[in-house]
Amino acid sequence: MNSKLIEAMAELDEDTVLDEVQKMISSNTAPLDIVADLQEGMSIIGKRFEKEEYYLSELIMSAEIFEQASALLGENADSGSSKFGxxxxxxxxxxxxxxxxxxxxxxxxxxxxxxxxxxxxxxxxxxxxxxxxxxxxxxxxxxxxxxxxxxxxxxxxxxxxxxxxxxxxxxxxxxxxxxxxxxxxxxxxxxxxxxxxxxxxxxxxxxx
Ligand code: B12
Structure with a gap:
């Protein structure tokens, strides 16, 4: 668990999120572990939205940051040709x-x-x-x-x-x-x- 990444996601700190994800990829952290941290940050965002500390604009921002982070993972997760059904x-x-x-x-x-x-x-x-x-x-x-x-x-x-x-x-x-x-x-x-x-x-x- 990378608490810096979770907090940066919750705070919508795009630069730190992308930086931390890149560092985790470089140190061979499993993509699913990175996703788990990002998701933890998203669930904090969801709670802040419920409490009206965040509004729709923050949800949209969170989605954009998450997508950019996922794109980094996608580049590293591609296995090439598919083998199964x-x-x-x-x-x-x-x-x-x-x-x-x-x-x-x-x-x-x-x-x-x-x-x-x-x-x-x-x-x-x-x-x-x-x-x-x-x-x-x-x-x-x-x-x-x-x-x-x-x-x-x-x-x-x-x-x-x-x-x-x-x-x-x-x-x-x-x-x-x-x-x-x-x-x-x-x-x-x-x-x-x-x-x-x-x-x-x-x-x-x-x-x-
Ligand atoms: C980002 C977000 C948005 C973005 C979505 C952007 C996008 N491109 O997806 C935007 C801003 C568009 C948005 C809009 C709305 N949202 Co919204 N949103 C969220 C938020 C903050 C995060 C969701 C997310 O991406 N989580 C991260 C991902 C990785 O997690 P996940 O989706 O759960 O996926 C994981 C698993 O669930 C699972 N999984 C997911 N899908 C699938 C499918 C299969 C087949 C399998 C096997 C597994 C699986 O695997 C994933 C990886 O582990 C949530 C809060 C939350 N805690 O979920 C609210 C939330 C879902 N939204 C909510 C609401 C109310 C809305 C709006 C109605 C707001 C409004 N007033 O307009 C609109 C609805 C628009 C619509 N018609 O769909 C509520 C829903 C409440 C409810 N009871 O249903 C939530 C829970 C926020 C809240 N706490 O109030 N939202």
Whole structure:
């Protein structure tokens, strides 16, 4: 744990964040450990937003800093060609949060999966089209807004109505997502972070 990085993230001190991330990369810190510190900083930002110490402009700023830091990780996390199966990923419709989703995508790619990222505000039609075209064994749905849990539930119901549910495992993830939310939307599993997602997909796709 790098408390200087956590604090710099929480304080929106962009230069220090990028500097610390670069130093950690140079000293071969695992990308997931760096992400964990950045995320810790983000959760402090979330709490300050709740207490109205921070406003939307600070959230936007935090997202920009996080994205720049992730870009540094992305450059270092690329494994080259993908070896394993496809993984379709997206943020559910009406939700535009994508930082966590992008991290999951980067880490999955760096572990050899072929990641098809549908972006944010993804409609059910887009998920269904991607399942039909790309035939992934696993899809991941990201959701950061509790008000969008019903959208995820409806999306999974429509995947089932389209006769595709038995073809894919569905992973549900995002800050407020817990086991109860996973059961509510009918996902196969809830993964709290990128590493759990990698481990689960390896198991499902028979990779060891
Ligand atoms: C940055 C941010 C924003 C940015 C997002 C920019 C972007 N490009 O993503 C902006 C400014 C746009 C934004 C907007 C809003 N936001 Co906002 N935002 C945040 C904040 C501070 C950080 C989120 C984040 O990126 N965290 C860091 C990442 C790395 O963590 P993560 O997303 O949880 O991802 C990890 C895991 O969850 C998991 N994971 C994530 N996705 C997936 C997917 C899969 C498949 C898997 C397996 C795992 C997985 O792996 C990741 C890595 O470990 C959170 C506070 C918080 N503590 O989460 C609020 C928060 C999510 N926002 C909130 C709100 C209310 C909003 C707005 C409604 C504000 C407004 N009044 O307009 C809008 C909604 C816009 C919309 N329609 O989506 C609330 C939600 C409350 C709730 N009950 O739902 C929060 C919790 C803040 C708060 N405490 O009030 N936001």
């Amino acid at each position: 496809s993984f379709v990923l997206g943020t559910i419709y009406d939700d535009i949060h994508d930082i966590g989703k992008n991290i999951v995508g980067t880490i999955m790619r760096s572990n050899g999966f072929d990641v098809i990222d549908l972006g944010v505000d993804v409609s059910t039609e887009k998920y269904i089209a991607a399942i039909k075209e790309r035939k992934p064994k696993v899809i991941g749905i990201s959701c950061l807004l509790t008000t969008c849990f019903d959208n995820v539930r409806q999306c999974i119901r429509e995947i089932e109505d389209a006769g595709l549910r038995q073809d894919v495992k569905i992973i549900f993830g995002g800050g407020p997502v817990d086991e109860a939310a996973g059961r509510y939307v009918n996902a196969d599993i809830v993964c709290k972070n990128a590493q759990q997602t990698v481990d689960y997909c390896k198991k499902i796709m028979g990779v060891n």
